[in-house]
Amino acid sequence: MGVAIEVKALNAWYGATHTLQDIELNIPANHATALIGPSGCGKSTFVRCLNRMHETNPIARVTGTVRIGDLDIYNDISPVEIRRRVGMVFQRPNPFPTMSIYDNVCSGLKLNGYRNRRELDEIVERSLRSAALWDEVKDDLKKKSGASLSGGQQQRMCIARALAVDPEVLLMDEPASALDPVSTSKIEDLIFQLKSQYTIVIVTHNMQQAARVAEKTGFFLNGRLVEFDSTHKIFTNPSDKRTEDYITGRFG
Amino acid sequence: MAARPRQNLYSAWRTVKDHLATSLAILATLLVVAPLVAIFVYLIYKGASSLNLAFFTQIPKPEGEVGGGMANAIVGSAVVLGVASFFGIPIGIGGGIYLAEFGRGTKLANAIRFTADVLNGVPSIVMGIAAFSLIVVPMHHFSAFAGGVALGIMMIPTVTRTTEEMLLMVPHSVREAALGLGVPNWRSVLSITLKTASPGVITGCMLAFARVAGETAPLLFTALGNQFWSVTLNHEISALPLQIYNYAISPYDDQHRQAWAGSLVLIALIVIAVSLVRFFTSRGTLKGAS
Numbered sequence: 001m002g003v004a005i006e007v008k009a010l011n012a013w014y015g016a017t018h019t020l021q022d023i024e025l026n027i028p029a030n031h032a033t034a035l036i037g038p039s040g041c042g043k044s045t046f047v048r049c050l051n052r053m054h055e056t057n058p059i060a061r062v063t064g065t066v067r068i069g070d071l072d073i074y075n076d077i078s079p080v081e082i083r084r085r086v087g088m089v090f091q092r093p094n095p096f097p098t099m100s101i102y103d104n105v106c107s108g109l110k111l112n113g114y115r116n117r118r119e120l121d122e123i124v125e126r127s128l129r130s131a132a133l134w135d136e137v138k139d140d141l142k143k144k145s146g147a148s149l150s151g152g153q154q155q156r157m158c159i160a161r162a163l164a165v166d167p168e169v170l171l172m173d174e175p176a177s178a179l180d181p182v183s184t185s186k187i188e189d190l191i192f193q194l195k196s197q198y199t200i201v202i203v204t205h206n207m208q209q210a211a212r213v214a215e216k217t218g219f220f221l222n223g224r225l226v227e228f229d230s231t232h233k234i235f236t237n238p239s240d241k242r243t244e245d246y247i248t249g250r251f252g
Numbered sequence: 253m254a255a256r257p258r259q260n261l262y263s264a265w266r267t268v269k270d271h272l273a274t275s276l277a278i279l280a281t282l283l284v285v286a287p288l289v290a291i292f293v294y295l296i297y298k299g300a301s302s303l304n305l306a307f308f309t310q311i312p313k314p315e316g317e318v319g320g321g322m323a324n325a326i327v328g329s330a331v332v333l334g335v336a337s338f339f340g341i342p343i344g345i346g347g348g349i350y351l352a353e354f355g356r357g358t359k360l361a362n363a364i365r366f367t368a369d370v371l372n373g374v375p376s377i378v379m380g381i382a383a384f385s386l387i388v389v390p391m392h393h394f395s396a397f398a399g400g401v402a403l404g405i406m407m408i409p410t411v412t413r414t415t416e417e418m419l420l421m422v423p424h425s426v427r428e429a430a431l432g433l434g435v436p437n438w439r440s441v442l443s444i445t446l447k448t449a450s451p452g453v454i455t456g457c458m459l460a461f462a463r464v465a466g467e468t469a470p471l472l473f474t475a476l477g478n479q480f481w482s483v484t485l486n487h488e489i490s491a492l493p494l495q496i497y498n499y500a501i502s503p504y505d506d507q508h509r510q511a512w513a514g515s516l517v518l519i520a521l522i523v524i525a526v527s528l529v530r531f532f533t534s535r536g537t538l539k540g541a542s
Contacts, residue, residue, distance in 0.1 A: 056431055084434030094425035098447050108433035111443055158429070165433055 002199030003069035003168045004029040005050060010064035012045050012054055019045045021223045023064070027216070032191055032200040034214035034231065036207055038246070041220040043203045044091075047171045050201065051086035052079040068169060084108070086169040087162035092178045093154035095146035101137050104146035104157055108165035123164050131160035132190055152183025159190065163198075170194065172202040176209065188213050207247055211235050219243045292519075299516030302509040307517070312479050312495070318506045322514050324481050325495040326521070328396065331483060332475055332491050333465055335400020340407030340464075341457050345446075347408065348415020348453070353441045365416075368409040379406050380470035388474060396482070396489035399475025403467060407460040414456025418449040454533050458526045465522050468493040492518045 005027040012020035020042045027033045035043040048054040049062055052073060066073050073082045095104050103110065105124045114120065124141070128134040133156040137149070146157055155175060162170060172191070176184040191200055191213045204210050210217050211231055218228040219240075227234065227243045238244045245251055306321045313320030347364060355361030383402035388394055422445050430440035446453065464470075471477070476488040477498060483489075492514050499511035 051432065053428070053432060056428070080434050080436050082434075083432055088432040090425060090428060090432070092425060094423070094429040096426060096429065096444060096448065098450070107430075107444075108435065111430070111433070111435045111439050161429075161433065 002030045002195075002197065005169065005199065005201070006065075006067040007050075008065045008067075010046075010049060010066065011062065012042075012049055013061045014045075014057065015059045019223050020049070020062075023225050025218060025225055025228050027199065027201060029199050030196060031216060032195045032202060032214040033216040033218065034210035035201065035203045035218045035220060036205075036210050036246075037220035038251070039205075042223040043218075043220045044173050046220065047088075047173055047201055047203055050169070050171055051083045051088055053083070053088065055079065084112070084165050085167055086171060087165060087167035089155070089159050089162055089170065089172045089175045091174040093151055093158050095149070095154050095157060097145065097147040099146055100142045101144055101146050101149070101157060102141040105160045105164050107161060112165075124160075127160040127164040128157075130163050130190075130194065131156045132186060132193075133157055133160060150183075152179050152186060155179060155183065155187060156190070159187075163194075167198065169199045169201065172200065174203050174205060177205060184209075207235070219246060221246070295512065295516050295519065298509075298512040300513075302513035303516070307510070307513055311481060314479075315502075316504060320510075322490075322492065322495050322510065322517070324478065325490040325492045325514065326517065327481075327483060328475070328478065328490040329465065329492045329518070329521070331396050331485070331489060332399045332403060332471065333461065335397060335485065336403035336407055336464055337457075337461060339401060339404035340460065341411055343404075344408045344411025344457070344460070345415050345453065347412035348419060349441060349446065351412065351416040352419035353445065365413075368412050371405075372409040372413070375469075376406060376467050377469040377472075379403075380473055383470065384473045394474060394476035394488040395486050396475055397485040399471045399489065399491065400485070402470035402474045403464040406464050406467065406470065407457075410460035410463065411456055414459070415449075415453050418452030418456065419445055421452070422448045450533070454529065458529060462522045462526060465525075466493055466518060468497050472497075492521075 007023055007025045007027070010020055010023040011018070023046060035046065037043050045054060050066060050068070050073075054060050054062055062074070065075075068082070068086060071077055071082075073086075096107060099107060102124055105127050106114075106120045109120065109123065125134060125138075128137065133153060136153060137144070137157075146154065149157060155178075159170075159175070176187045179187065188209060191202065194200060195213075202210075202214065214231050216228065217231040217234040219226045219234065219238075219242075221242055227238060227240045229239070233239075234243060235247055238247065304321075306319060307323075308321060308326065309323050310319070310321035311324045312322065347368070351361050351365055355364070379402050383398050383405070387398040387401055391398070426448055427440060427445060430444040431437065435444070471491050471494050475491055475494065477494040478488045478490040496511045496514040496518070499507040499514065502508070
């Protein structure tokens with residue numbers, strides 16, 4: 001089951017650039033939350049702070065607290081452990097090119113020393129079914145490289161790979177921006193099904209996408225969270241003038 | 253409409269330039285390949301006639317006698333190259349991993365990179381002297397081990413630099429994927445980045461191997477050479493390049509012929525070794541893997 005995320009006074013920097021400023025926000029459990037905003041507004045940095053991927057960049061720095069469930073992720077737990085509990089899907093599909101589809105999906109488990117074959121088989125099947133990819137790849141799981149799939153299939157495989165380690169939260173950083181409309185709609189259907197079991201945070205450039213998949217939406221601008229409310233409210237009756245300008249296409 | 257003829261002229265000139273560039277490229281390729289083919293053909297012409305079973309099964313006959321073979325030198329080369337690879341490849345790959353993954357931008361990494369590049373240009377005889385004073389002198393005798401170490405040191409810079417380059421070519425997104433799954437960094441480097449880069453890394457190792465397999469100078473006062481059987485690391489040992497060198501400067505025609513045969517065998521063995529490694533490392537490759 002997914003868990004709620006509580007963010008307090010979060011600030012992040014890349015070198016001297018202050019990319020996130022005083023972010024306060026509560027992300028509900030078992031719902032999809034969308035983050036929208038123009039390029040460079042800090043929404044990707046924000047999700048990367050939720051699984052401590054931000055700090056893999058040597059010039060990056062972060063302050064503030066992020067609680068996921070009852071854990072303060074910057075104090076109670078190592079970055080490696082938190083990333084097992086908070087899965088991430090990236091903007092471009094990034095399969096491991098030397099691995100089969102099967103190995104790609106269970107790579108998170110295998111690389112952490114998990115070896116029980118029968119259980120791995122089950123987990124791979126369950127994850128691929130959850131990612132709506134099982135029927136397309138079940139016949140060449142171990143024969144084909146993960147990189148041989150189409151872009152949309154690769155991205156669903158990456159989602160399966162993230163699900164296989166059984167995370168509580170799933171972060172998606174523009175998961176469909178590199179995909180065609182058919183693949184995009186498959187990914188959106190997937191988000192719809194997955195949110196009953198996981199807390200999903202999705203960054204998107206596509207406002208219709210946010211409106212379709214998310215219950216809650218946050219609008220970022222210049223490193224600040226301008227508005228965070230129910231998706232319906234954000235898109236029909238935003239409280240802030242800047243949000244209105246953005247969603248009506250006056251800038252960005 | 254007046255522009256038409258001029259356009260045709262332009263396009264004709266472009267075609268000429270295109271053909272010219274293509275011809276130059278083909279010419280350059282031929283110039284590169286021609287000496288290679290010439291050497292190979294000449295080697296087969298001179299060497300093949302002296303090859304027989306005895307060459308592979310017998311040890312050298314005493315000076316002046318006809319016949320005998322280089323069996324001990326073939327085995328000796330294998331032993332020395334085994335020692336060299338045992339030291340050179342792991343240290344070289346380890347250095348490459350450090351440069352690409354852990355030491356990026358640090359002063360130590362820059363110093364190592366610079367040293368490796370300088371070491372790459374050091375004449376091989378200097379490596380021999382180094383191994384001589386570091387190993388042969390303290391041990392008071394020549395040995396296969398000393399020869400192996402000399403060649404191993406020569407392998408390190410090539411292996412290190414190619415490993416580094418190949419690791420840096422692995423896309424950042426692949427590293428991020430591993431880290432995002434909660435894989436510790438060291439594990440991600442070994443199991444993901446190094447594995448993704450492995451075809452290039454293996455090529456680097458093979459290049460280094462092939463290069464030192466033909467080295468004579470570093471072996472002259474380390475492995476020294478041996479007219480008899482020896483497979484222990486503690487004694488002087490024969491090696492194909494040494495045997496070729498000794499026979500090529502000898503006054504006997506039969507030994508000259510054997511030197512040609514030895515050269516052919518040396519090249520053939522290098523080709524076989526490299527092909528075998530390629531074959532065994534590519535067996536696990538999947539359909540569609542990049």
